[in-house]
Every structure is written in C-alpha cells, then in structure tokens.
Amino acid sequence: MPANAHYPQINPPHRLLMGPGPINADPRVLRAMASQLVGQYDPVMTGYMNEVMALYRDVFRTQNRWTMLVDGTSRAGIEAILVSAIRPGDKVLVPVFGRFGHLLCEIARRCRAEVHAIEAPWGEVFTPDQIEEAIKKVKPRLLLTVQGDTSTTMLQPLAELGDICRRHGVLFYTDATASLGGNELQTDAWGLDAVSAGLQKCLGGPSGSSPVTLSAQMEEAIRRRKHVEEGIRTAAHEDGDEEMIYSNYFDLGMVMDYWGPERLNHHTEATSMLFAARECARIMLEEGMDNLIARHALHGDALLAGIQGMGLEPFGDLRHKMNNVLGVVIPSQVHGEAVRKLLLEDFHIEIGTSFGPLQGKIWRIGTMGYNARKDCVLQTLTALEAVLNRLGFKTTQGAAMQAAWDVYARSAV
Amino acid sequence: MPANAHYPQINPPHRLLMGPGPINADPRVLRAMASQLVGQYDPVMTGYMNEVMALYRDVFRTQNRWTMLVDGTSRAGIEAILVSAIRPGDKVLVPVFGRFGHLLCEIARRCRAEVHAIEAPWGEVFTPDQIEEAIKKVKPRLLLTVQGDTSTTMLQPLAELGDICRRHGVLFYTDATASLGGNELQTDAWGLDAVSAGLQKCLGGPSGSSPVTLSAQMEEAIRRRKHVEEGIRTAAHEDGDEEMIYSNYFDLGMVMDYWGPERLNHHTEATSMLFAARECARIMLEEGMDNLIARHALHGDALLAGIQGMGLEPFGDLRHKMNNVLGVVIPSQVHGEAVRKLLLEDFHIEIGTSFGPLQGKIWRIGTMGYNARKDCVLQTLTALEAVLNRLGFKTTQGAAMQAAWDVYARSAV
Numbered sequence: 039m040p041a042n043a044h045y046p047q048i049n050p051p052h053r054l055l056m057g058p059g060p061i062n063a064d065p066r067v068l069r070a071m072a073s074q075l076v077g078q079y080d081p082v083m084t085g086y087m088n089e090v091m092a093l094y095r096d097v098f099r100t101q102n103r104w105t106m107l108v109d110g111t112s113r114a115g116i117e118a119i120l121v122s123a124i125r126p127g128d129k130v131l132v133p134v135f136g137r138f139g140h141l142l143c144e145i146a147r148r149c150r151a152e153v154h155a156i157e158a159p160w161g162e163v164f165t166p167d168q169i170e171e172a173i174k175k176v177k178p179r180l181l182l183t184v185q186g187d188t189s190t191t192m193l194q195p196l197a198e199l200g201d202i203c204r205r206h207g208v209l210f211y212t213d214a215t216a217s218l219g220g221n222e223l224q225t226d227a228w229g230l231d232a233v234s235a236g237l238q239k240c241l242g243g244p245s246g247s248s249p250v251t252l253s254a255q256m257e258e259a260i261r262r263r264k265h266v267e268e269g270i271r272t273a274a275h276e277d278g279d280e281e282m283i284y285s286n287y288f289d290l291g292m293v294m295d296y297w298g299p300e301r302l303n304h305h306t307e308a309t310s311m312l313f314a315a316r317e318c319a320r321i322m323l324e325e326g327m328d329n330l331i332a333r334h335a336l337h338g339d340a341l342l343a344g345i346q347g348m349g350l351e352p353f354g355d356l357r358h359k360m361n362n363v364l365g366v367v368i369p370s371q372v373h374g375e376a377v378r379k380l381l382l383e384d385f386h387i388e389i390g391t392s393f394g395p396l397q398g399k400i401w402r403i404g405t406m407g408y409n410a411r412k413d414c415v416l417q418t419l420t421a422l423e424a425v426l427n428r429l430g431f432k433t434t435q436g437a438a439m440q441a442a443w444d445v446y447a448r449s450a451v
Numbered sequence: 452m453p454a455n456a457h458y459p460q461i462n463p464p465h466r467l468l469m470g471p472g473p474i475n476a477d478p479r480v481l482r483a484m485a486s487q488l489v490g491q492y493d494p495v496m497t498g499y500m501n502e503v504m505a506l507y508r509d510v511f512r513t514q515n516r517w518t519m520l521v522d523g524t525s526r527a528g529i530e531a532i533l534v535s536a537i538r539p540g541d542k543v544l545v546p547v548f549g550r551f552g553h554l555l556c557e558i559a560r561r562c563r564a565e566v567h568a569i570e571a572p573w574g575e576v577f578t579p580d581q582i583e584e585a586i587k588k589v590k591p592r593l594l595l596t597v598q599g600d601t602s603t604t605m606l607q608p609l610a611e612l613g614d615i616c617r618r619h620g621v622l623f624y625t626d627a628t629a630s631l632g633g634n635e636l637q638t639d640a641w642g643l644d645a646v647s648a649g650l651q652k653c654l655g656g657p658s659g660s661s662p663v664t665l666s667a668q669m670e671e672a673i674r675r676r677k678h679v680e681e682g683i684r685t686a687a688h689e690d691g692d693e694e695m696i697y698s699n700y701f702d703l704g705m706v707m708d709y710w711g712p713e714r715l716n717h718h719t720e721a722t723s724m725l726f727a728a729r730e731c732a733r734i735m736l737e738e739g740m741d742n743l744i745a746r747h748a749l750h751g752d753a754l755l756a757g758i759q760g761m762g763l764e765p766f767g768d769l770r771h772k773m774n775n776v777l778g779v780v781i782p783s784q785v786h787g788e789a790v791r792k793l794l795l796e797d798f799h800i801e802i803g804t805s806f807g808p809l810q811g812k813i814w815r816i817g818t819m820g821y822n823a824r825k826d827c828v829l830q831t832l833t834a835l836e837a838v839l840n841r842l843g844f845k846t847t848q849g850a851a852m853q854a855a856w857d858v859y860a861r862s863a864v
Contacts, residue, residue, distance in 0.1 A: 045502055045506060045729075045733050045736075047479075047483070047730070047733075048483045048486045048499070048726045048729060048730060049486070050486055050487060050488075050489045050495055050496075050499075051489070051495060052487065053487075053488075053489050053490060053493065053495075055488065055489070055490055057490060059719070060488055060490065060491060060719060060722065061488075062487060062488055063487065063488050063723075065487075066460075068484070068485045068486070068487065068723075069485060070460070070461045071481075071484045071485060071723055072481045072482060072484060072485040073461045073462070073463055073481070074463060074465065074466075074475060074476065074478075074481065075463075075466075075468065075473055075474075075475055075476050075657055076463045076464070076466050076468070077466060077468055077470060077473065077801040078473060078658075080466065080795070080801065082463055082464060082466075083463075086461070086463075089458055093458060109523050109524050109527070109658075109659060110522050110523040110527060110700065110718075110721075111522050111700075111718040111719050111720075111721055112718075112719070113699070113700050113717075113718045113719075114522070114523060114527075114700050114718070117698065117699060117700045121698075140680065141680060141699075144680040144699055145699045145700075148695065148696070148697050148698055148699050148702075149697075150697070236719070238719060244488055244721065244722050244723040244724075245491075245522075245718075245719040245720065245721045245722060246522060246659060246721025246722075246723060246724050267553065267554065267557040282561065283561070284561050284562075284563070284697060285530065285534075285561055285698065286526070286530060286554075286557055286558045286561050287523065287524075287526050287527050287530045287558075287701075288700075289561075303806070304526075305523075305524040305525075305526045305527070305658075306472070306473060306524050306525070306526075306649070306651060306658040307524075307658065308523075308524055308657065308658045308659030308724075309473065309657050309658060309659075310476075310481075310484055310657040310659060310723070310724075310727070311657075311659050311721075311723075311724065313461045314723070316458075316461060317460070317461060320458050320460075323458075382493070388490040388493065393716070
C-alpha cells in the first residue's frame with residue numbers, strides 16, 4: 039500500500055466561520071487562486087503586480103507609491119515594517135489595549151528597540167491626549183498602534199494621531215489586519231507612515247499575504263539602510279549610510295526594488311496568494327469602500343441587537359467597538375467551551391474564544407468580509423440561542439431574532 | 452465608473468513554464484487550494500496540519516518530529532532556520548558555488564553570524580575533502596549548504612558531509628528548494644540537521660509555503676533560545692538560557708509550539724497554502740519518491756540529448772548536473788534575450804535567463820514537477836530549434852528530436 043493511501047484529497051467540511059477570523063473566503067477569491075501560474079518576470083505577472091499596487095492604494099486610501107504585498111501572514115507584514123523601520127536602540131511607543139499591542143512590543147523588542155508601552159484596561163482605548171502625553175515623555179522615533187485589536191474587539195481612534203506625530207517628528211504605524219475594510223481607515227488623511235493588513239478578516243480571503251503601504255517619509259527611512267545582496271548586486275548599487283536591516287526576507291528596501299521598475303530579484307512572488315489578494319481588492323472596490331464599511335456596521339449592529347435581545351451582555355466600551363467583531367460576556371450558567379463545541383459539532387458554526395485576561399470570560403463573534411451577511415447573522419443567533427437553552431441558559435423565545443430584524447428593518451436591507 | 456472597472460477577473464494566458472522555476476502547478480494542487488477554509492483550531496485543520504507533518508517526513512526521508520511549513524516563500528524557510536539557529540557571533544561556513552550560496556552568506560550576515568565562505572567556480576561543486584578542510588580551519592558552529600543551485604544547475608553531493616559534521620560537532624543545513632523531489636535527498640541517512648524547501652520547483656505547486664525539517668539536535672539548539680511572547684505567555688512558560696531569536700515570525704521555537712500539541716497561537720496558518728503543500732506531498736508520495744526522482748532524471752536526460760543533438764553546448768560539470776534543470780550556453784550567433792522573447796511571445800514557452808557571472812551567457816531550461824513530461828520536453832525542443840533557426844543559428848533538421856526520442860526509447864516510456 040503506498041504511503042499516502044491514508045491521505046485522501048482535501049475535502050474540508052462546510053463551516054460557517056463566525057469567529058474573529060479567519061472567516062470563509064469569498065468563493066471568487068478561491069476561484070482566482072485556482073488559476074494556473076505564470077513566470078515571475080512574465081509581463082502578465084508584472085502587470086498583475088502593478089494592478090495590485092493600484093488596487094490597494096484605493097483600499098488603503100492613499101497615494102503612496104509603495105503599496106504592495108509581503109509574502110506571509112499578516113504577522114509577516116507587521117514584522118517587515120518593524121524590522122525595516124526600527125534601528126537597534128530606537129525608542130518606540132506602543133499603546134497596548136489588547137493582545138496585539140503586546141505583539142507589537144514583542145516584535146519591536148526582537149528588533150532590539152527600546153520599547154515603551156502604555157496600557158489601557160482591556161475593553162477600553164486611548165484618547166489622543168494620553169498618547170500625546172506619552173510621546174512627549176518618551177520621545178519615540180516610532181508610534182506603533184493597533185487599529186482594531188480583536189482580542190478585546192476595541193477600535194482605537196487614529197484620525198488625530200497623525201498630526202500629533204508630525205508635531206513631534208514621530209513615524210506613525212498601524213496594524214490594520216483586523217480592521218481594514220470593516221472600519222474607516224484613511225492612510226493619507228490621517229498621516230499614517232505605514233499600515234499593514236491581512237486577507238483573512240474583512241478582505242474575504244485566506245491568510246498568507248499581507249498588503250502594506252509606506253509613506254514617502256517611511257520609504258526614505260528604509261532607503262537609508264539599503265543593502266543589495268551579493269550574487270545580484272552590481273557596481274551601480276550603492277548601500278545606504280545607516281545600519282542594514284537585520285532580515286533579508288523582510289527588508290522592505292529589497293521588496294520595493296522587486297515591485298519597482300528595477301524588478302531586482304528577491305523572493306519568488308507567491309503567485310497564487312497574489313491572485314487572491316488582487317481578487318479581494320477587486321471585489322471590495324466593486325462594492326466601494328464606504329459601502330463595505332457600512333455593510334460591516336449594519337451586520338455588526340444586528341448581531342449586537344440580537345445578542346442583547348437574548349439577554350447576553352456585550353463586552354467593552356461600545357462607543358469604540360469594531361464593526362466586525364463583538365465580544366460577548368459568557369454567562370455564568372454555561373461553560374464557554376461547551377457552547378462553542380456544540381455550536382461547531384451540531385451546527386458547523388465557529389465562534390471565537392479569547393486570550394489572556396479574557397480567556398474563558400468572553401466569546402468573540404465576527405461578522406466580516408464574505409460573512410458580513412444577514413443569513414450568517416441570523417443563523418448564528420438562532421444556533422447560539424438553541425445551544426444556550428440546551429445547556430441551561432434560558433432566553434425569551436423570539437426576542438433575539440426580533441431585535442436583529444428590527445435593525446435590518448430600520449436600514450431596509 | 453467604479454475604481455476597479457479597469458480590472459477584470461484574473462485570467463492569465465496559458466504558459467508552458469520551462470525555466471528554473473516556478474513551473475506550472477499540478478492542476479490537482481490548484482484545485483486543492485480552491486477548497487473552502489476552516490478555522491485555525493478546528494479539529495479538521497489541526498488534523499490536516501498533522502497529516503502535512505507525516506507526509507513531509509516521507510518526502511524528506513526523515514523521522515524528524517519537527518517537519519512542518521513556514522508560511523512564506525522558500526526564502527522564508529531559509530531565513531527561519533538561519534535566524535533560529537545562528538546566535539549573533541556564531542561562525543558559519545558556506546561553500547558557495549552559485550547565487551544561492553551567496554544568499555546563504557547574505558542571510559547569515561543579517562543574523563550577525565561570522566560568515567566564512569569558500570568558493571568554487573560557477574559550474575563546479577566541492578569535494579567532501581575541500582569542505583572538511585575548511586571546517587577544520589574555520590571551526591564553524593554551522594555548515595550552510597545549497598543542494599541544487601539553479602543559478603549554475605549544479606548539485607552539491609551531500610551524502611558524506613553529515614559524518615564530517617558529526618566528527619567536528621557542526622550543525623548541518625541544506626537549502627533543497629530547487630532539488631527536492633527531482634534529486635535524491637536523505638535527511639536522516641545523510642545526517643542533516645535542517646532542510647528547507649519550497650513548492651514551486653519539483654513539488655509541482657505555487658511559491659508561498661516552505662516545508663522544513665529539523666533534527667532533534669537542531670530542536671535542542673533552538674529550544675535553548677525559547678521566548679514565549681507576551682499576551683499569550685503564562686506562568687508555565689519558561690524561557691531558555693540563551694539569547695532570544697531576533698525574529699518573532701521566524702522563531703521556529705514558536706512555530707513548533709504552534710504545530711505541536713500545545714497549539715500555542717503564533718501566526719494564523721496560511722490555510723490555502725497548507726492545502727497546496729499537502730496536495731503536493733500527496734501526489735509525490737502516490738508516485739513514490741524514487742519513481743519521481745527517476746522521472747526527473749529521464750526527462751532531464753532527454754532534454755540534454757536534444758540540446759546536444761541541436762548542436763548546443765550544455766553548461767557546467769555534467770557529472771554534477773541537477774536532474775531538473777539544464778544550463779545551455781547561448782551560441783554567439785544569437786542574442787539570448789531575443790530567443791527567450793520569441794519563445795514566450797509566439798509559443799508561450801518560458802525558459803530562464805541567468806544571474807551574475809552567467810548573465811547573458813547561459814539559458815536555464817527546467818524539466819521539473821508537473822512539467823517533467825515528454826510532451827513538455829519535445830515541445831520545448833522543437834520550439835527552441837525553430838526560434839534558433841529563425842534568428843540565425845542553423846541546426847540539422849530532425850537531429851534534436853531523434854536524440855531525445857532515443858533516450859525515451861531506451862527507457863521504453
């Protein structure tokens with residue numbers, strides 16, 4: 039018997055993924071990925087790369103020339119920006135209001151930054167004044183923020199931070215992995231110098247490609263560390279005057295030279311993931327970014343109303359809730375994991391657990407990307423209500439549905 | 452008009468990719484990637500992850516527990532191993548016989564290694580004695596090798612190096628991106644401590660996922676640098692006694708904890724690329740690794756005979772040629788890029804150019820993975836012959852085909 043006789047074709051069961059992401063990919067994105075490959079310097083391929091740059095400029099709402107993909111998951115995009123921008127010893131300021139703020143600290147430390155964190159209780163966000171005060175005190179070279187931290191479901195307001203950073207000469211980065219597409223993000227208008235994202239949340243694709251955008255100022259900071267690798271460098275290549283970037287794969291200077299007109303060989307672009315990223319952007323822009331964000335707000339509201347109608351308590355400061363994910367306090371009558379297990383096994387619906395201080399205390403329910411739809415919201419509410427009643431938490435028959443339907447009725451969707 | 456009106460669906464033209472990779476993906480791999488997603492901790496997903504580990508043990512011919520994927524291109528797998536294994540100041544020895552040896556030096560330098568390179572002329576490889584002599588002199592902590600360097604098409608013999616490394620207490624790594632599946636590789640029998648690969652060569656998939664395998668000794672070296680990130684670390688997590696790994700994304704200690712029973716959250720696994728990697732391995736093992744390698748040898752031989760029959764000169768030391776890629780000296784009568792352009796435009800066949808000292812001097816023609824087939828070899832030979840004659844290099848009508856057919860006749864395929 040051949041070794042692989044135990045391994046049939048990939049045939050995953052249908053799941054409705056209503057957690058904090060990944061969620062179900064849009065079928066059009068999956069189909070785009072099934073396209074046959076072309077060579078990495080084929081004019082067709084470089085044409086697709088240029089289209090991806092143009093499409094993501096509209097998604098990020100920017101004129102930034104360097105708007106491209108990092109080949110890896112959203113965490114790869116974060117690390118590429120941090121390791122390219124942070125010189126060992128640089129001071130960075132990180133406002134931490136959840137797990138992904140801790141991640142920025144962690145990655146910055148591995149870049150040998152001097153990391154200064156300020157912390158907000160999980161479920162809250164920072165005011166611009168709090169951040170400006172910390173900037174004055176720390177005098178960081180970079181401000182590293184998370185826009186939407188799915189661990190708490192909170193959305194940090196960023197609109198006023200760009201001006202603060204300009205006044206103090208600070209480079210301004212945000213991790214928009216979980217927020218982009220579901221919540222407003224204005225790269226240029228808000229004065230962001232770098233943004234990174236992923237496909238697996240509101241963009242409706244799979245994990246494995248990280249769109250990033252860099253301002254001219256960020257480009258300049260990275261170019262000062264330029265170092266072209268041996269084996270492809272020529273006499274025409276001059277190194278920058280600052281310390282090199284301590285990664286080859288994540289050296290965004292080299293990634294720019296690969297995406298730019300020089301097409302200087304770096305990695306071999308992950309073609310199928312680029313096809314996915316292109317299709318995600320194409321679909322989003324077809325809907326329009328404002329419509330897309332409004333859709334996330336609507337289904338987020340309907341879910342919230344349904345959850346409250348069921349007698350459950352939402353988590354955190356609702357004024358700062360992300361549109362696309364809701365924290366739900368697990369009622370004392372049930373065990374959180376028992377509910378998730380029954381939902382998955384009998385309904386094939388996945389909702390999320392949580393991390394750190396919130397572990398076992400809240401569920402996280404997403405309504406994002408392809409799954410920001412009325413049928414997904416209503417199916418999730420009815421299934422959750424059925425499971426809760428089965429496991430001992432009693433609800434008023436019909437109240438959750440009525441509350442969600444009322445939200446939809448008001449918006450006439 | 453919506454912003455994306457200019458951007459139709461992905462619809463790449465058919466190309467026959469006969470360069471040094473990427474090549475056309477096996478259609479079964481493309482179909483596997485179009486499967487709908489499941490959640491990252493869904494038992495179905497962790498089951499697939501375990502299957503991937505088991506399948507790649509057979510592909511790498513190893514019993515290594517830690518046989519898994521790095522989410523990125525093959526270069527990501529190289530950097531993950533190097534940055535996890537190399538402590539700043541560690542001495543490494545790199546035998547360089549082409550561009551990808553230079554890449555290992557480059558990445559090792561960015562890991563702050565003390566890099567010692569020995570160089571062979573492009574087109575040749577090293578004897579075990581040459582490498583042992585350099586090990587005695589340098590006393591490195593790691594030996595970093597490339598098995599098949601597509602820039603020169605040469606295959607470095609590795610079988611005897613493991614014993615040498617053991618005798619001198621050296622960790623032994625090879626980059627098998629371009630060679631795995633097309634040429635023999637015995638991870639355990641040859642005493643390799645780490646191997647990395649990619650899907651886009653003989654494995655018949657797209658770029659974007661890097662299978663790696665680590666010996667117990669390599670695991671131990673990495674574990675000594677253990678550092679669990681804030682936000683998910685608990686009191687039960689203890690750090691190692693050596694300097695931390697200066698990357699979060701490429702920290703293979705954390706990647707092991709994500710693939711292992713603890714399932715400690717790290718990146719969000721690139722599900723579609725994992726589906727691709729699983730299908731690549733499944734298809735290879737269905738054929739059998741020995742049969743797969745023999746198929747690469749056969750079609751490589753047929754291509755070589757055809758090229759010689761056409762009056763063209765192969766590049767390099769043929770005793771050490773990789774089965775899956777052939778260097779062809781560009782005859783003085785034609786311009787190499789004009790030939791490649793006409794082949795691509797009129798036949799939709801891509802062959803490769805070259806780098807560094809070989810730029811403009813050789814073409815590189817691959818017969819690998821899904822394209823290691825008789826029809827691909829014969830179509831490429833006839834098209835190349837037609838283009839060469841059109842552009843001024845005269846061949847004897849029928850000789851190339853006859854030579855290739857003779858090879859196939861001897862093997863009765």
